[in-house]
Amino acid sequence: MNQIKSIFLKIFITYLVILILSHIVLAIASYVLFHNNLTELHINPEGFNQMKYLFILASIFSITCTGLFTYYLTKRITAPLREMNQAALRIAKGHFDQRVQIKTRDELGELGETFNFMAQELSNLEQMRKDFIANVSHDLRSPLTSIHGYVSAFLDNTIPDDRKNDYFIIMKEQTERLNKLVNDLLDMAQMESGQFQIRPVTFNLSELIRQVVARMEPEFVNKKINVDLLFEEAEDINVFADPDRIDQVMVNLIQNALQFSPYDSSIKVLLKKEEQAVISIRDFGPGIKQEDIQSIWDRFYKADKSRSKKVGIGLGLSIVKHILDLHQTDIQVESEVGRGTTFTFKLSIANKQT
Template sequence: MLHIKSFFLKLFLTSIAVLLISHFILALASYILFQTTLATMHLHSDLSQIAGLFALASLLSLTMTGGVVYYLSQRMTAPLREMKQVALRIAQGDFDQRVTIKTHDELGALGETFNYMVQELGSTDQLRRDFVANVSHDLRSPLTSLHGFVTAFLDDAIPNERKRSSLMVMQEQTERMIKLVNDLLDMARIEAGQLEIHSVRFNVSELVRQVVARMEPAWVKKQVTVDILSDEAQDIYVYADPDRIDQVIVNLLHNAIQFSSPQSSVDVIVQTRAQAVIAIRDHGPGIRQEEMASIWERFYKADRARTQRAGTGLGLSIVKHILDLHHSPIDVKSEVENGTIFTFTLPLAPDRIKTPDRP
C-alpha cells in the first residue's frame, strides 16, 4: 500500500479526487436522466425541462460528493480532534495521556512533537512537586530549629556556657535560609530574563582565595581539606562580572564539599591557557553517566538518597545560566567513586582595558 508522507499532498490529491468524483457523478446522473427523458421530448420542447434535469443532476452530484467529502474530512482531521481531547485532559493535570500516531506525514510529526511536549511537561510537573516538598522541608527545618532556640532563650532554659554555641547554630540556620531564598530569587530573575551581567576587570586568583577563606567554617566542619592549586607566578585577571563569578565558585565549591567524604580533599585549580581556567575537583562518589545530561536542570538531584542534605537542586542550574550569560563554557567529568571535576573558562583581561580593578 502506498504511504504518502505529506499531509499537504494528501489534501491536494483528495481535492483532485473529489473534483473528479463530482464530475463523474454529474455526468452519470445527467446521462441517466436524459436517456429516460429525451425519448419523450420534442425537438422544440420548453428549455425549462432541460434546466430542471441539469438542476436535478447537480443536486444528486452535490449530495453524493458532500458525503464523500464529509467522510474524508472526518478521517483526515481525526488526529487533530484526538490532540484536542488529549490537550484538555492534560490541562486538567493528567500527564499520562498520549496521542496515537498512525501516519508518517506532518500530522504524524506533530503528534510525535506533542507527545514529547507532554513527556517534558510531566517531568517538569514532577520536578515542581519534588521542589515544593524539598523547599518546604528546607524552610521548615531551620525555622523549627530557630523557634526552639528562641523559645529556650526566652524561658532561660539554656545555660550561659551553651548560649554561644546555640547562637552559632541559629546563625548557621539563618544563613541556610538566606541562601535558599537567594537561589529562588536568582532563578526567578533568570526565568524572567532580568539577570544582568556587569563585566569589569578583576583579579580572579584573589577572588578564589577569598571564597575559600570565607567558606572555611563549612569545609572544616565537614573535615575536608580545600587546596588552591596554581602553576602561575602571578595572579590572573579576567573580564567578567565578579559578583556572579563569586556565586559560581561558591556554588561549585559548596557542591564539592557537600559530597566529599570526611578526611578527603577538594582542589580549586586556577590556570591560564588561551583563557583563564578555573576547575573545582572533589574525590566524592561521582555522578553516573546516565545522570550527567540532567545535572543542569532546575530542581534536579542526582543523589536522591541525600535529598535533605543536598539542597533544592538549583545551584548547578544557576551556575550554568550565569556562565551562559558570560558566553563561557563549563565542562564536567566524573567517575563513580573517583570524584568529579567542574571546569569553566573566562576571558583574560587585556592590558588595554582601562576599566578599574574591583575594589
C-alpha cells in the same frame, strides 16, 4: 469561511465547493462543445435536451456520493485534531498522563508526536514542581524549626552559659542557609523574567578564589575537608567578568563539591593561565553517571533521588550554568562513579590596558 470555527466544516465545505465548481465547468464545457457540433454528431435538439437532463441527474448523484465520501474522509482526517483538542483540555485541568494515538506518519502524525512530547515534558515539569515544593518546604522548615527551638530555649533560660555561644553559631549557620535558599529563589525568578544581568569589570581572579575559600573555611572544618589551592602561575591572574557573579559560581561549585565529598577527604581548586583563565573544582565523592550529566543543569534536578535529604533544592548548578552562559563561556564536567567529579570553566584574560 473565516467565521467558521470548525476545521472539519472548513475542509468539508472546501471539498464541496471544489466538487460543485468542477461539475459546473464540466457542464459549461459540455454545453458549448455539444451545442456547436450537434449536426456533426447527428444529435437533434430534443435528444440534446434529454442528454442535459441525464447529465444533471448524473451530476446530482455524483455530488451526493462524493459529498458523503468527502464527509467521511474529512471526519477521519480531522479525528486526530479533535482527539488532541480533548486531550489538551484534560491536560489543562491537570491530567498530565493524557496521550494521543499516532496512526499516521504524515504532518498530523508529527503533530501528534510533538503533542505527546509536550505532554511528557509538562508531566515532568509538574513532578519537578511537586519535588520543588517538597524540597523547599523541607529546607525552610528545618532551619526555622531549629531557630525556633533555640530561641525558645534561650527565653526559657534552659541553655547553660558555657553553651550559649555554640548555639548562637548554630543559629547563624541556619540563617545563612535560609538566606542562600531565598537568594537562589530570587535569582531563579530573575532568570525566568530575563532580568538576570552581569556587569563585567577587570578584577583579580586569584584573590577572589582565595577569599571564597577563606569564607567557607568553617564548613570545611566541620566536615574535615582539606581544600588544596593549586595556582600554576606565580603571579595573580586578572580577568574581565562580573566579580559578584563569578564569586557566586565559585561558592556554588565548591559547596556542591563539599556537599558530596566524604568526611576526611579533599577538594582541589585549580587555576591556570592558557589563552584564557582556566578554573577547575574537583571532588572525590560518589561521582555522576554519564547519562545524568546533561541533566544536572536543569532546575530542581537531582541525579540521585536519595540525595534529596542533603542540603539544597537543585538550583545551584542551574544558576552556575546561566551565569557562565551570560559570560559566553561553557562549563565542562568530567565524572566517574566512585571516583569524583571535576567542573571546569574558562574566563577571558583582562587586557593590561583595561
